[in-house]
Amino acid sequence: MRKGKRFFKTFVLAAAFCAMSAVPCTSHASAVDVPRAASDNTFATASRINMGDTLNGSITETKDYNNYQFQLDSAGCISLNMTAYMKNYCIRIYETDGTEIWYTDENYWNETVGYRRDEYNIYLEKGTYYIQINGYAYRTYQKSTGEYTCRTSFTSSGVTNREDDNSFADANNIAIGDKIVGQISVNDDFDTYKFTLSQVGCVKLDMTSYMQYYCIKLFNSDGEEIWYTSENEWTSTVGYRSDSYDLYLEKGTYYMQINGYDWGTYYKSTGKYVCNTSFTGSGVSFDGDDNDFKTAKQISWNKKYIGQISENDDFDNYIFSVPKDQTIAIDITSYMRYYCIRIFDSDGKEIWETDDNEWNSNVGYRKDSQNIVLSAGKYYMQINGYAWGKSYKSTGKYVFSVSSLSQANCNHDYSSKWVDATYFEKGYRLYTCEKCGKKYKDDYVAKRQLDQGSISSWYSSGGKGKIYLRWYTISDASGYQIRYCKKKSMKSGVKVMTVKGQRKYKKTISKLSRRKRYYVQVRAYKKSGKKTVYGKWSQKYMLKTK
Structure with missing residues (x-):
């Protein structure tokens, strides 16, 4: 992955990078002071250094450039801590063939203090490089002179991929389940990986990027892009970003490309990333092409089938027969954000559809029973993940069955x-x-209630060992109950009698003790078959026999 491009200052703290890296950091720290060299104006005469050395140098009237050569045994981040006592300084990094891959210039000092300090973190691939320090301000072609001190250090990224892997032909072979540790460098635009799925299912990517932006693109074996995510900007306060992606794919071979481009601004980021991969098979009932009616899969009644709409698969087509005119039920549980079902007759004419069926995001699925009236014959059923009103495609697994209508699978009208x-x-x-x-x-x-009984005090009286009792009739009553007792509390010695008929309104109670007080109540009752309900007892009324 060697492409010469110019990139401006990258302010990523090396200490923060090490702290957040999932791979242990290694760095050279020889702490050797590299003295000023008399003749290092060219790459051929460049001073050889190790990362960890401190570079002490000066730009004079007769000396324009100081060149240093260093070698990296692995991909990682070099850190340059620059203190320049020049009005302006410039640093440029080259590959061995003289291609400039990074620079910073027009770095003017603070005139009040007479120097300027900066830190640069530059991600590079394994290899040999040249650092050139000079005092030119390229916009004005003005040369500054003075001294500088530049402390260097290196942190390995612990990458698992090999270079060069900028193309599909040079892609790194991985198995889903692997942990990928990679780096996008100033001299590296893309990391490409190749993997193969032996069955239909979901590839999960757990991505942590220490770049300001990252982009992931997925291609099929023909090089056609089938999925991408871009403009993923980090949280600047922590210096990284974590995301999780579920990619539903058919079985086959794929290429995954990771880069640091923010396509909206065409700005390239550099840095390390860690991507954990995993796979879950969907256990589909059929695999292979079924995107048209010719390849539709035969299904039976009262049997569950599992299907999947993938990034590289738009439609699943099925064929079934209806033995007689009836209402059928399609029971479906969809794990896609949206699902759509379309029914076609044997001539391919669409006769029914349901779409925009959005899942419950709290549980991640949706259950429905779709009921369709069909005549006897052969039909095609197409399931897809499109929300037609939004032109949005969903992917994921679904489970369905076709059966005759019953109370259990009816969607009810x-x-x-x-x-x-x-x-x-x-x-x-x-x-x-x-x-x-x-x-x-x-x-x-609530149930209806019979009116409360009521005794007519005007027409009720006592006789010799008798009580003449009258009450007001109640509509809907089947008859009346009378109870009487010598005790007002009516807790003992109570006698009850029944008078049948709604229109009955009087009763003589005989064989009572003479010259005694009796307390009387009446209530209505309603009878239907073996069931009987009662109204409330009337107020107690006292009558005295003679």
């Missing part, structure tokens, strides 16, 4: 009627499904 309350049952609204006949009740109201 209810009509209702009101049933009045009686003295024996509550009132309610009765709902009846017009498709399958299922019924249920709702909106209950």
Whole structure:
């Protein structure tokens, strides 16, 4: 991955990078002071250094450049801590063929203190490089002179990929389940990986990027892009970003490309990334091409089937037969954000569809029973993940079955009627499904109550060992109950008699003790078959026999 491009200052703290890296950091720290060299104006005469050395140098009237050569045994980040006592300084990094891969210039000092300090973290691939320090301000072609001190250090990224891997032909072979540690460098644009899936399922990518931006692109074996994510900017306060992606894919060979480009601004980021991969098979009932009716899969009644809409698969087509005119039920559980079902007749004419069926995001799925009236014959069913109103494609797994309509799989179309309350049952609204006949009740109201009994004091009186009792009749009553007792509390010695008939309104109670007080109550009752309900007892009324 060697491409010469110019990139401006990268302010990523090496200490923060080490702290967040999942791979132990290694660095050279020889702490050797490299003295000023008399003749290092060219690459051929460049001073050889190790990362960890401190570079002490000067730009004079007769000396324009100081060149240093260093070698990296692995990909990682070099850190340059520069203190320049020049009005302006410039640092440039070259590869061995003289290609400039990074620079910073027009770094003007603080005139008040007479120097300037900066730190640069530059991600490089394994190899040999040249650092050139000079005093030129390229916009004005003005040369500054003076001394500088530059402390160097190196942190390995512990990458698992090999270079060069900028193309599909040079892609790194990986197995899903591997942990990928990579780096996008100033002299490296892309990291490419190749993997093969032996079955249909979901590839999970857990990505942690220490670049300001990152982009992941997925290609099929023909080099066609089938998925991408870009403009993923880090959280600057922590210096990284973590994301998780579920990619539903058909079986086959794929290429994954990781880069640091923010496509919206065409800005390239550099840095380390860690990507953990895993795979979950979907256990689909059929695999292979089924995107058209010619390749539709035969399905049977009352059997569950599993399918998947993938990044590289738009439609699943099935064929089934209906033995007689009837309403059928398609029971589906979809783990896609949206799903759509379309039914076609044997001539390929669409006769029914349902779309924009969005999942419950809290649980990550949606369950439905779709009911369709069909005549006897052969039909095609197409399932896809499109929300047609939004032109948005969902991917994921789904489970479905086709069967005859029953109360269990009917999606129910209810009509209702009101049933009045009686003295024996509550009132309610009765709902009846017009498709399958299922019924249920709702909106209950209380049972009707008989009016409280009431004794007519004007016409009630006592006689010789008798009581002449009259009461007011109550509509809907089947008859009346009378109870009487010598004790006002009516806790013992109570006698009860029944008078049948709603229109009855009087009763003589005989064979009572003479010259005694009797307390009397009356209430209505309602009878239906073996059921009987009662109204409330009237107020107690006292009558005295003679």
